[in-house]
Amino acid sequence: MAHARKVSFKLNGKPVEATVEPRELLIYTLREKLAHTGPHIGCETSHCGACTVDIDNMSVKACTVLTVQCEGAEMTTVEGLEQGGTLHALQQAFHEEHGLQCGYCTPGMLTRAYRLLKENPNPSEAEIRYGIAGNLCRCTGYQNIVKAVQSAARKLAAAG
Amino acid sequence: MKVQLNRTFPLPVSADTAWVLLQDIVSVAGCMPGARITDRVDDTHYKGTVGVKVGPASLSFRGDIEVKGVDASARSLHLFAKGTDTTGSSAASMDLTARVEALDAASCNLVGDSEVSMSGKAASFGARLMGPVADQVLGQFAANFTARLQPAAVRAAPAPAQAPPAEGKPLNALGLAWALIKSWLRSLFAGKSS
Amino acid sequence: MIPAAFDYHAPRSVSDAVKLLGQLGADAKLLAGGHSLLPMMKLRFAEPAHLIDLGKIAELRGISQAGDEVRIGAMTTEDDVLRSPLLAQKVPLLVEGAGWIADPQVRYKGTIGGDISHGDPANDQPALMVALDASFVLTGPKGERVVKADGYFLGLYSTQLADNEILTQIRISVPAAGSGWSYCKLKRKTGDFATAATAVMLQMKGKAVAKVAITLTNAGPTVLKARDAEKYLAGKALDDASLNEAARLAMGICDPTPDQRGDADYKRAMCGEMTRRALQAAHARAKA
């Protein structure tokens, strides 16, 4: 039995610590040890993207990353998108454009779109579809999600 | 998942020499990559283990081997082996008829006809790999079989640093005995790659 | 879906990693992006006792130019490749190829070295590497050795990388100016392996083919180089007749495994189709 070890990283701006076995996957640490149940588990084979979190400015599937790999990382989950009681433009837009139904893919979808807009503030529809292709949604057919990302991009641009 | 494999491997020894080894079940099993006879129930029933390693993946099966028939006149041996993997999520069986065909005084062919079948997770996820892997396993079997007949053949073999597989040690289904198998693989892909 | 227990090591330098690999031996696996290895471990098809994470070795990541050679650290991610201005300018085939790999999240983690070392015939980098005539730097206890990509891939999950070595760098001579390139990939959906894919590097002299490399993904136990097709095209114009014949020759060397993507017949035909399309696209990009 491999011995457990302490891992520390920054989660939504706050330093956190967890004691984990090397085999523990980040998604379980976040959900079961750090009370961040926003990221979900949908496939376990890194296809669905429901577990997407932002690590060191990259969108990452937390079901396919070991917690021990995250020592010293800067992490953002859906819980970290709202700032000072104000929803992120993407959260607002998903609501206004009906970009979610059952809500299970939403945290991963939002976290992914967040990174997408940081890298490409004014994406075309094709760029958005390609950019969220690592996140599956069974409810919406993506059309309103694309609309939501476009609308958030406009709002963010306007806000400068 | 079932795959049929019919392969012929040239051996640099007389048919009789090869036939003697082929009848020694324990040694024959030892030629299967990562295989080992763990105990002998009776003359025709054995228990054993097989370890198959494919790149990072490895499965080890525990099960039974039955000698279905030995035909001295045809220098032919019929084996049936089946087992489940140690996690209980996959199972495999192999029905193998191996015979020796004389070519001339100093050489012969080892002819293997086998049907390998897989169940469980290995079948669900290994479909893409199963044919090639079974091929490699058979190729290695022949390589090890030859090595036993002709230790020199191994030392003479080019490339890899590693020594010929020790009995029971699971090997990379392609890595180690590669140099030896290569020539046979070439015959599989005759006129194609490599 | 929980992996069996293992111990984790995160060396900070290549030499430490090589030392560890030597100490731990066959029970250890190298961890790069992890998107091939970790799923296998979750299914308990792979149960290594030790994982050596190369992710903390800074010297293994980065893209640079040295003379007429582009050098890519083995732990450089597919996403780095996709966004590299240097590669876009010098080796655009790599950028086009990376864009076809998996999905955004996987490209952020997946590394070029991991893709190459895994030795899976369904991975895309082997075909790109052989088409570019790349070389690999393999670092072991006795130091470095440099091997050609062409010949490095031995078969299913099998390469010339020895158990005690680590692939540390990829070296690619900058293709001649005016070279055409293309990677054409047919897949069922985002995130799937190729049903068939072809990489082409092409130099034209006037209307005729001066030099061409054609490599095939997922068409056999390992990446295949369509040598007959390459030989045939040398000195010929790229027209319907020659394209058809090149495609036919490429199909000739395919030995695909039937699976849910299709039977051998379909996959072989798609190798031909991707080859023809990649040649056409490369031709359109090539400047004589």
Added chain:
Amino acid sequence: MGDMSDAKEREQKLQGMGTSLLRKEDARFIRGQGSYIDDVKLPGMLFGALVRSPFAHARIKGIDKSKALACPGVAAVLTADDLKPVNLHWMPTVGGDVQAVLADKKVCFQYQEVAMVLATDRYAAYDGAALVEVDYEELPAIVDPKKSMAPGAPVIREDIQDKKEVGHGPRTHPNHIFTWEAGDKAAADAAFSSAAVTVREEILNPRVHPCPLETCGCVASFNKATGYLTLYVTTQIPHLLRTVLAMLSGVAESKIRVVGGDIGGGFGNKVPVYPGYVVATVASIVTGVPVKWIESRIDNISTTGFARDYHGVGELAADKDGRIKGLRFTALADHGAFNSHVSASKLPAGLFSICTGSYAVPNAYCRVDAVYTNKAPGGVAYRCSLRVTEAVYLIERMMDILAQKLGIDKAEIRRRNFVKADQFPHTTAFGWTLDSGAYHPALEKVLKAVDYDGLRREQAAKRADPKSPTLMGIGIATFTEIVGAGPTKVCDILGVGLFDSCEIRVHPTGSVIARLGTMSQGQGHATTYAQIVATELGLPASDIVVEEGDTDNAPYGAGTWGSRSTPVSGAATAQAARKIKDKAKKIAAHLLEVAEGDLEWEIDRFKVKGNPGQAKTMKEICMVSHTGNLPAGMEQGLNAVAYYDPPNLTFPFGAYLCVVDIDRFTGESKVRRFYALDDCGTRINPMIIEGQIHGGLTEAFAVAMGQQIPFDESGNHLGNSLMDYFLPTAVETPRWETDHTVTECPHHPLGAKGVAESPHVGGIPCFSNAVIDAFSHLGVTHMDMPHSAYRVWQQCKALGLNRR
């Protein structure tokens, strides 16, 4: 004038029916604060992992738990033998059969549940599961349902070998489940023998899986002290599930609480009762601590809730002008190893007899033969009502085939056979009464919108050009759905009628809580129901809270599936609200000192006719109803409960058109355009309706173009991860164009019909019709789904189209 604008303003404030009110449920989801099953964490909770069979058919010779029990963290290992004493090793199914909770003596499908390992965390549980040693003796498996009833075929269900019937009439073979018929065979046969033209086609609805993004799971918590059992579970039917648990466990139904919480998509997958739920429940009852069981994706696709697997034969008889004279549809249904098909007791093949579609068919007959195979059980309705996709797929494909045979345009053949607007209500040859419809205008609107004639001209030009690298196909589907199960006289499950319910409580300040027997899985019930109440009671939707899914709070109902929610619970909501409104009117009359008859309702108030200045708003009445100032003998309060037993099902319809371009060298299909016109009667929230249609079309696209559950000859599952099972991403998914007409439902209090499943049911045949239309000029009449590039390429190759 001012009055008018004032009224308008007040109406807008309500945000009632017809407005695209943004969803109330979004607030928690966009913050990652939904509460799904795997988020439930109770003190001392054990984690259960199932040991599953690698074989599709095998005898269990022994199970050795010792190694697993020795594994650190493992608390217990349960097998069938451990469940026997409490008689829970088998459970009844909704199909009238029984199903092994844990394999008893033999396994009948690959990945069948054999044992559950309970451990302190999921790591130890999975380690333990890998250490349970099961000794199997493999048996020959039946994978092809056509071979199930062959003489001497291996007997799959030895436990019921001698049973003469399994819920639905006599069995003719140990692997036979039932044979079900409807219609008039003699009349249909007669129509065929005298018809000018007949067509016949074998048409498969392949085995698929709903695959919601959240897998199935539960947390069972039994309190030994109080004897109370709480089950947090992924279910679309909390109340029926509670009833089943009571029947199974012997725990009084009043001591069982089922909590649905937030559900990460259902699409039918979360209707059945799964062995995992039962074992976790037993485990909690035995150990006295909470037990969590969460399915992996691979287990989900392999073992829970498959759909379809209907091997159909369609036949139509018509006159020379294409007017249908007779219909004969039969299907061989592969139910897997246990008959846990979700269906109403009296309808073993569900609503398959809706297969006359939108057309006036004078004579019809249909039959379904259900058989056992060595595959997972399930038979759920994947985003449709029971067997409706199967039925609609058959009729919509056969209409194209008939048109092709007669050389009649595929839109024209439909025009000629539609039930006409003035023929409603129309009783079909199978006895269904189609409530209302306007099929002709719907189709014409679509054809005009896409310039149908122009598309056909373009197609003709492409067909004439041998150099064209693509083949163009145009698909039409003009479907009629049957939803809102259902009248209790027709539909019950385990004896419980499929009515539904709503309880409304109005508070003194005019805010409202409404509780219902349904269960949202993303449909936006909290918003839609609030809008109904808002319009009915004249109180703002913003102050109306909707609760569902907790059986301790909500009134009994049959849950959310088969587009029941609006047709049944929506109606119950309206009726409960109207009871309250009636009482409110009496109070208003009392306060205004006029007769009830002198009052009229306007938006949010009762006005005295002819004296609009005199009025009482609902808000005022809410307060008064909690005082003593009430008509003599009237009780305080404004509460009501309504149980709604629909007089009939509802029949939404639509006209869809799809244009595909097929690469004849790779077989890839590109959807160039998809135009969907839906008529679901009264539209309560247009935004939500459009969202439901986008989702349904996307699932239809997945089914038609890529989904299927493949097996090898020994019953091994060959596509149970998301690598192989086709869930389209944003890149593969087409853009959807939506449109609508409104034909109200005459028997629904709001005129609404239900919509969520129409796009799935109507979309699938539309995609198939488009792909096959691309080949129809070459004599191709049918190609089975899924239309993957590989399969379409095989068609191209067979016709020599892939040649350069």
